[in-house]
Amino acid sequence: MTEQTGRAKFLPRHLPSRELFAEGHRGCQGCGEALALRQLLEVAGPDTIVCSCTGCVEIISSPYPETAWRVPWIHVAFENAAAVAAGVEAGIKILRKKGRYPADRRINVIALAGDGGTADIGFQALSGALERWHDFTYICTDNEAYMNTGIQRSSSTPYGASTTTSPAGKISIGQQTQKKDMPMIVAAHDIPYVATCCPSYPLDLIKKARRAFETIGPTYLHVFCPCPVGWRHPSDMSVEIGRLAVKAGVFPLFEIADGKLKLNRKMDKRKPVVEYLETQGRFSHLKPEDVEEIQRRVDENYQRLVHRAECDAGGIDRSRH
Amino acid sequence: MGKRIGLEASLAVSEAVKMARADAVAAYPITPQTHIVEELSQMVADGDLDADFMVVESEHTAMSACCGASAVGARTFTATGGPGLALMHEMLYIASGLRLPIVMAIVNRAYSSPISIWGDHSDVMAQRDAGWIQFFAETGQEVFDLTIQAFKIAEDKRVLLPAAVNLDGFTLSHVIEPFDMPDQEEIDAFLPAYEPQVILDPDKPVTMGAVGFPEIYTEIKKQQNEALLGAYEVILEVWEGFEKAFGRAYHPVESYRTDDAEILISIAGSTACTARVAVDNMRDQGKKVGLVRTRLWRPYPFEETRAAVKGAKAVAVMDRCLSFGGPGGPICSELRSALYPLPEKPVVNSYIVGLGGRDITLQDFYTVVEDAERVLSEGPPDEYQYKMIGVRE
Numbered sequence: 182m183t184e185q186t187g188r189a190k191f192l193p194r195h196l197p198s199r200e201l202f203a204e205g206h207r208g209c210q211g212c213g214e215a216l217a218l219r220q221l222l223e224v225a226g227p228d229t230i231v232c233s234c235t236g237c238v239e240i241i242s243s244p245y246p247e248t249a250w251r252v253p254w255i256h257v258a259f260e261n262a263a264a265v266a267a268g269v270e271a272g273i274k275i276l277r278k279k280g281r282y283p284a285d286r287r288i289n290v291i292a293l294a295g296d297g298g299t300a301d302i303g304f305q306a307l308s309g310a311l312e313r314w315h316d317f318t319y320i321c322t323d324n325e326a327y328m329n330t331g332i333q334r335s336s337s338t339p340y341g342a343s344t345t346t347s348p349a350g351k352i353s354i355g356q357q358t359q360k361k362d363m364p365m366i367v368a369a370h371d372i373p374y375v376a377t378c379c380p381s382y383p384l385d386l387i388k389k390a391r392r393a394f395e396t397i398g399p400t401y402l403h404v405f406c407p408c409p410v411g412w413r414h415p416s417d418m419s420v421e422i423g424r425l426a427v428k429a430g431v432f433p434l435f436e437i438a439d440g441k442l443k444l445n446r447k448m449d450k451r452k453p454v455v456e457y458l459e460t461q462g463r464f465s466h467l468k469p470e471d472v473e474e475i476q477r478r479v480d481e482n483y484q485r486l487v488h489r490a491e492c493d494a495g496g497i498d499r500s501r502h
Numbered sequence: 503m504g505k506r507i508g509l510e511a512s513l514a515v516s517e518a519v520k521m522a523r524a525d526a527v528a529a530y531p532i533t534p535q536t537h538i539v540e541e542l543s544q545m546v547a548d549g550d551l552d553a554d555f556m557v558v559e560s561e562h563t564a565m566s567a568c569c570g571a572s573a574v575g576a577r578t579f580t581a582t583g584g585p586g587l588a589l590m591h592e593m594l595y596i597a598s599g600l601r602l603p604i605v606m607a608i609v610n611r612a613y614s615s616p617i618s619i620w621g622d623h624s625d626v627m628a629q630r631d632a633g634w635i636q637f638f639a640e641t642g643q644e645v646f647d648l649t650i651q652a653f654k655i656a657e658d659k660r661v662l663l664p665a666a667v668n669l670d671g672f673t674l675s676h677v678i679e680p681f682d683m684p685d686q687e688e689i690d691a692f693l694p695a696y697e698p699q700v701i702l703d704p705d706k707p708v709t710m711g712a713v714g715f716p717e718i719y720t721e722i723k724k725q726q727n728e729a730l731l732g733a734y735e736v737i738l739e740v741w742e743g744f745e746k747a748f749g750r751a752y753h754p755v756e757s758y759r760t761d762d763a764e765i766l767i768s769i770a771g772s773t774a775c776t777a778r779v780a781v782d783n784m785r786d787q788g789k790k791v792g793l794v795r796t797r798l799w800r801p802y803p804f805e806e807t808r809a810a811v812k813g814a815k816a817v818a819v820m821d822r823c824l825s826f827g828g829p830g831g832p833i834c835s836e837l838r839s840a841l842y843p844l845p846e847k848p849v850v851n852s853y854i855v856g857l858g859g860r861d862i863t864l865q866d867f868y869t870v871v872e873d874a875e876r877v878l879s880e881g882p883p884d885e886y887q888y889k890m891i892g893v894r895e
Contacts (some may be wrong), residue, residue: 228704230702230704242812243709243711243712243713244712244713245718246712250709251707252707253702253704253708253709253710254702254707255569255702255709255711256712257569257711258592258593258598258602260562261562261566263568264558264563264566265566265567267570268526268556268566268567268570268573268578269573270527271554271571272572272574272575275526275553275554305563306562306563308559309559310563313557314555391568440719472513
């Protein structure tokens with residue numbers, strides 16, 4: 182079983198009213214990442230250290246001399262959120278062992294990175310930190326491209342999306358590759374807890390974040406964060422688009438605890454993918470046959486998850502450490 | 503009192519890290535640095551060093567993790583060299599910009615391509631402007647002493663900058679030398695526990711590594727530069743204290759038989775041992791030759807350097823690094839800059855030696871001194887920039 186520190190069952194009324202990700206940050210209207218951060222920090226609480234990679238979150242939250250962080254926060258570089266968090270965790274651990282840090286104080290060490298900082302440039306540092314079994318939570322806020330620098334494609338950009346470096350053109354559909362499956366790649370490290378979540382489903386996100394923070398060892402949250410600017414949708418649609426992504430099976434909500442996958446919202450009847458795609462300008466160039474192809478891929482992926490969940494329910498104990 | 507033993511210079515680094523009671527080490531193995539991290543690993547495995555040793559997946563992560571550990575107040579160390587140092591490049595600037603007093607041993611190794619595991623100074627010279635305090639060691643004893651001193655200097659609240667100790671790959675790192683091992687109590691008295699000034703503390707949340715817009719970036723960099731310039735006085739102070747405690751004197755520039763010297767050899771690192779023998783031999787032949795060795799590389803010791811070469815007719819600077827298409831070796835360029843404002847100054851010649859582990863022989867010193875003599879009598883040719891010594895053509 183996953184080792185956890187004990188606390189009572191979560192209820193929404195347990196949430197504190199204080200915002201640790203302060204108002205007044207420079208995020209765009211409808212920013213899915215900012216919304217996710219507020220929810221995540223409500224769960225994390227003040228005994229938290231956040232190690233951010235370069236990206237939207239870092240830029241909007243720390244324009245010197247202002248800061249949106251009411252918890253200790255460090256940004257070092259783009260490609261190393263996990264490595265910095267590893268150092269923070271190891272530093273606290275040894276100082277605690279040597280009696281220079283409160284023995285009974287558990288600190289949530291969070292590595293926070295976007296999809297580029299996770300699936301591309303920070304991939305190695307993430308894999309290393311997971312393998313070394315640092316006691317930290319890696320949070321990938323995935324808005325499916327390099328939004329901070331102007332909507333360039335990452336390996337987390339979905340097939341068919343038009344970005345500034347995977348533009349749709351006369352002979353191109355836009356992004357021609359498949360979205361890198363980070364949660365599964367992370368899960369392959371056999372860490373105690375991996376989950377996907379979306380701020381459109383706050384209670385699901387909060388439950389998962391809480392489990393991730395309370396679990397001893399490396400944990401990973403992959404947070405789907407709609408981006409009005411990059412995805413080209415109205416800013417008041419972010420929450421709805423997150424819901425559509427989940428309901429269409431484009432971004433299934435699941436968790437893998439001790440190696441066992443559980444679909445959190447198993448849907449026998451999913452919304453057609455087109456209902457999700459048509460909300461966003463980045464997909465507006467797609468032809469009916471392209472949509473059909475995307476639907477086929479989403480179906481295939483979803484069925485694979487369902488199958489895996491059924492197999493895992495049968496029970497193979499893969500817990501370690 | 504300590505004891506005198508034989509010790510490999512790499513292990514002297516590890517001993518220094520142990521006796522400094524480092525809290526966190528993050529490192530990735532790379533030749534010729536491996537003996538340092540192997541020894542540290544064994545020390546941790548045996549319980550002799552109470553530290554968290556992160557055996558990480560790259561040097562980039564090593565320096566990143568060092569930043570994290572240092573930011574929570576841990577005394578932090580790493581070691582690398584050559585390509586590993588290159589991979590750290592971006593992090594080196596960030597460590598100094600964040601004012602994190604990390605200490606690093608750089609076991610100097612040439613850069614690829616062609617790949618070479620052997621020593622020269624190309625690695626550190628490419629990091630010259632990273633904002634670190636930088637020393638060059640000549641002996642294993644000096645490597646140990648500088649590592650201990652580096653923690654004290656870096657962590658001084660007037661400094662708060664990272665510091666690097668350079669030791670030549672193989673020709674120093676793998677050499678076993680007589681070594682005075684101090685007692686732990688002596689080190690503890692000289693180097694107390696690290697008292698960090700600002701850390702990532704949930705009780706007093708701070709934001710580290712914020713965005714610096716154009717209206718503030720310059721001021722922050724000026725502060726950082728002043729800290730590095732100001733470190734000079736702290737370094738001298740720490741060396742004075744070290745001499746009192748351990749009896750070994752340290753200066754930014756070390757001079758040997760320079761009093762009446764007309765031609766000075768300038769060099770950094772372990773090659774100075776050979777240079778000293780060459781100077782003695784040339785002195786025996788009646789040549790007025792001396793040696794100046796660069797120990798402190800950053801902050802650059804302008805006054806000490808000017809004083810060290812005062813009165814000489816020529817300085818033959820021997821660099822183990824080539825600035826492609828540039829004015830010569832980096833140590834030579836700095837020396838020329840330091841001397842430029844002076845009304846009377848020696849002729850400064852640049853020689854490139856010992857690239858990629860090529861042996862630097864006694865003959866090489868004779869060659870550069872003969873060349874300096876020729877330049878003094880005939881004057882430099884028009885296109886004179888620098889000479890590569892010992893090239894097989």
